[in-house]
Amino acid sequence: MRIEETSYEPCKRFLLEIAYDGTDYSGWQIQPHCLAVQEVLQEKLTKLYAGQKIHLIGSSRTDAGVHAQRFAASFLTPKRPDIPPEKVMRAINSQMPVGIKIRTIREVPLEFHARYDTLGKAYTYVLNLGAYSPFIDRYSWHPIHEIDPEKIRAAAQVLVGTHDYSSFVVERNMIDDAVRTIYRIDVDVIGQFCCVTFVGNGFLYKMIRCLMGTLEAAGSGKFSPEKVKEILEARDRSAAPETAPPNGLFLMKAFYTPEERDNFKLDGLPFTF
């Protein structure tokens, strides 16, 4: 059994699902000179465990400004104090800054790995098709062009499947392989919003925001589904339009069982629950 090193003898592993408003954070992962969600949580956990340094392993990174509904992260608990998971959640939530909240907590096997064991993830991107509003600007993208959700739906089908997504990757040279599988892309219209939900086995750096830049162009009538296919097949970032802004994007869920993945369904606007 290989588990990460800790400065204490590990006792149990807890898996958290964390919601956060990404507006005021530099993303999940700790970086110099900015405040990451991971840092805020680790600090509170370390304090809760009497100064024993707690390290969180996240299911992925998220970019600055991107939100999460159920970001998954796990940590190893020390032997003492032995705090039941629900109590950990309540204690941490009670002192969490506005904008971060643990939604669920449960014990998982010691050898569980939040990143390597994930079977995939769901992301939802929110487009505001109505008037610009100061309240939803944090949580949606308001494109300049008029958007037809049917056109997004048609173009999205081209992107589903197992493909080399090099046209939709930033810093392509930093990764070996841009082949991923997108199981499905759902388009839900809820009030004045068009929610595009991606379920896939994994997504590359800024991949969904790159895909959304292209889907926005398709939705406005600029690109046909055939053109989107051409862009995909070009395997070249310069073939595709600009990256969509981060504020419309929500990591909805990290999946650890096939059932979770296959049954995932958006059940409302991601910023209203």
Added chain:
Amino acid sequence: MRIEETSYEPCKRFLLEIAYDGTDYSGWQIQPHCLAVQEVLQEKLTKLYAGQKIHLIGSSRTDAGVHAQRFAASFLTPKRPDIPPEKVMRAINSQMPVGIKIRTIREVPLEFHARYDTLGKAYTYVLNLGAYSPFIDRYSWHPIHEIDPEKIRAAAQVLVGTHDYSSFVVERNMIDDAVRTIYRIDVDVIGQFCCVTFVGNGFLYKMIRCLMGTLEAAGSGKFSPEKVKEILEARDRSAAPETAPPNGLFLMKAFYTPEERDNFKLDGLPFTF
């Protein structure tokens, strides 16, 4: 004809409806040592009119942290530059910080007064009855107790009518008269939210937040409608519970015609449009 003094010869009067996220502002009205929405807008307008000092008259104040969907405010334009109203709106919105937006603009008579001519206002207070969420915390109050919207509806009827609302006023000694008319209080359940909408001829300082403190207690079963009537009739602030927090409150509309007032209806969660 009596109109406010300006440093230039007044030409026309424009009436604005302004939406703002109150989280990051000290309310509408300019105050020392903090940033008010009025200040942000006046600065942009003064710049647009080549440095001629523009002053806005608002329909009321709003407290720090309270939001607005259609706050009304008017100003007198100088003769030069003569900018059509739609162009004023577009120019100001294009340089507005995230969180403030002019929704409508129109010319009104020179003698129009945004405060004295109002026939009333509508406010909506949003209670989150579901789980706490980082995304809606800015725009709703998440009470600790379980709330039954039917109990709020029943208690609210006691508060409708023409009454002395001294039990629901902060700094009662600062005002001559606490008699106001509430035409109606609507209770709408939308998803996990309970929206309480007050339509009245005018509301006193923190009055709706005081009323909501009492309605929350009624909704949790602590107060019967009879008890709420007692509190109202006591005409004494100490008879009523704590003031509800500002973040759940939205000024929805200032009314200048009886039709606007009588036909007002909440048509969705105030933070999703």
